[in-house]
Amino acid sequence: MSIPPPPGPHQPDPAQGPSPAPDPYGPPPQGQQPQGQQPQGHHPYGQGPYGPQPYGQQPYGQPYGPPYRTWGQGYSPYARPSSVSGLAVASLVLGVLCCFPAVGLVLGVIALVQIKKKDQSGKALAIAGSVLSSLGLALWVLVLATGGLSDAWEGFKKTATESTAFSVVKGQCFDAPGESLDGLTYDVDEVPCAGEHDGEVFGEFTMAGGSAFPGDRAVSDAADEKCYPLQDTYAMDTWALPKSVDVYYFGPTRQSWRLGDREVTCIFGNTDDNATLKGSLRADETTxxxxxxxxxxxxxxxxxxxxxxxxxxxxxxxxxxxxxxxxxxxxxxxxxxxxxxxxxxxxxxxxxxxxxxxxxxxxxxxxxxxxxxxxxxxxxxxxxxxxxxxxxDGPSTVTARKALGLATKRPTYDEGSGDEGGNSGGGELNV
CATH class of the missing domain: 1.20.58 (Methane Monooxygenase Hydroxylase; Chain G, domain 1)
Structure with a gap:
């Protein structure tokens, strides 16, 4: 039989029953020092400037708060927050951007599994990323199924091409910004054909080719081959063409070719840089x-x-x-x-x-x-x-043309002409 220890300041009296729990905010029990406080004379902060200070009081009578809990070695007195899942963040970003919705959805699902296993935070981010990625994936499937992506890409290429090239149409007359129709230009001003102008468009064609630019020489050769036949369908009465008129063209540049520009535009221009055209040269089924x-x-x-x-x-x-x-x-x-x-x-x-x-x-x-x-x-x-x-071009040709109201002045061709059709050789305007 064990004998209970005698009652004392540290043990409750068995006859009186269990002692109530001490109030952490009240005065310490008699004979005990406050937690963390050493007997007077031993703790360097036990003496105030005016003598011993009672527990719970700091100088000037301001009360202390409750005593702090003592933490064991290796722990911080502040609770450490759990880490945020990086996959959840990545899923949300991809879901918002809608650039790789399938990847965002996969990352969101993986993040939810890891968050549960590793006790991480970011569940809401993973859910939001998964939802947004799912919506984005559904949108991409819809666009692909309806051909909208192809239309959008063609629209982009058209816009991009128009930013580096311009379009002129058959029958349009214009003024070029430079002093001649040779060189590089980015824009022209449309003007009425009845007045003076630098050039008149009489045809266009599309070059075939892959993604690699074939070179300026290839563009020039294609223009020589295709533009002169188009000339005869636009200005059928070739005798009416002034001698100073020659064939020029707008062709794609290396930059516009990368954006899908394959169009070559054939134009009439004056071989004299200081001269212009006046009146339309069109003579076809419309005139x-x-x-x-x-x-x-x-x-x-x-x-x-x-x-x-x-x-x-x-x-x-x-x-x-x-x-x-x-x-x-x-x-x-x-x-x-x-x-x-x-x-x-x-x-x-x-x-x-x-x-x-x-x-x-x-x-x-x-x-x-x-x-x-x-x-x-x-x-x-x-x-x-x-x-x-x-x-x-003999006398019978002249009389037949005159009888039908066509031009009757025989064209003259320079000796040593370099081009077919008696032309002295046109030029190009790269766009």
Whole structure:
């Protein structure tokens, strides 16, 4: 049998029952020192400037608060906050930006799992990121399904291209900002064609090619190949073109090519930098009558074949001249049939008939030129070659054109012309 310890200041009296819990805010029990306070004379702060201070009182009678809890070694008296999940933050950011919604959704789900296991904070962030990412993912699926992404990209490319290039349309006249139509320009001013202007657009075409810019030379070659045929469809009455007018073009630059610009615009301009154009040069179905068009189409088609004449002399390329002479002979047959199939007004009927007769005689000469080339008789080829050319732009052509109200001044071409069609060589404006 154990004997209870005697009652004392530190043990409750068993007969009196358990002692009430001490009031932490009241005075300390008799015989005890306040927590953290040493007996007077031992603690360096136990003496105030006016002698011993009672517990709970600081100098000047201001009361202390309750005693602080003593913390064990290795712990801070302040509770450490739990760490925020970085994945939750990343999920929220991606959800707000809506750039990678699938990634944001995955990060949000992973964050929720880790938050629970690691007792981290950021659950609300992970939930918000997952929800926003889910909405963004649904939006992306809708856009892809309806083709909206493709439309948006095309709109972006169009806007970006327009910021580095400009568009001019067929039949439009304009003034260029520079002193000539050569070089680089970023804009033009549209003006009425009836007044003075620097250039007139007569056609355009789209270049084929990949993402790599083919180079300025390739653009120039494409313009030479495509613009001159377009010229004859816009200004069908080529005799009406002033001698000082030549073909220029707007072409893509390396920068605009990267943004999808493939358009080449063909324009008329004056070869004299100090001169301008005045009045429209357009002469096509919108300005000509039926009879004028019926005469010009066969003549222009034949001219296109004549301009394919080999560059070398017959002595150096007789086989090439033979093939070309055969093409001229065949084209004459087609154009004679085209002119004969039309009825003409009384004022032009005889004149057109005389032109057709000259074309038939010329066709016979070109047939003999083919035979001479087959026999490798260069002298005979020259004889029939010259006679075959006599009718071209001859008197019968002038009278037929005059009868139908077309230009009658024969065009003149410079010797050593570098381009087909008698042009001295146009220029380019890169945009």
């Amino acid at each position: 000509l009558d039926t009879y004028q068009i019926s005469l010009l189409k066969p003549l222009n088609a034949l001219d296109a074949v004549l301009w394919e004449e080999p560059e070398d002399y017959p002595e150096d390329d007789l086989a090439g001249y033979r093939d070309w002479s055969r093409d001229v002979h065949d084209s004459l047959g087609e154009q004679i049939r085209a002119l004969g199939s039309h009825s003409w007004p009384d004022k032009a009927d005889k004149q057109v008939a005389a032109l057709v007769k000259d074309m038939e005689q010329a066709r016979g000469e070109w047939a003999k030129a083919v035979t001479a080339a087959d026999d490798e008789d260069v002298d005979a080829f020259y004889t029939h070659y010259d006679k075959g050319y006599e009718y071209v």
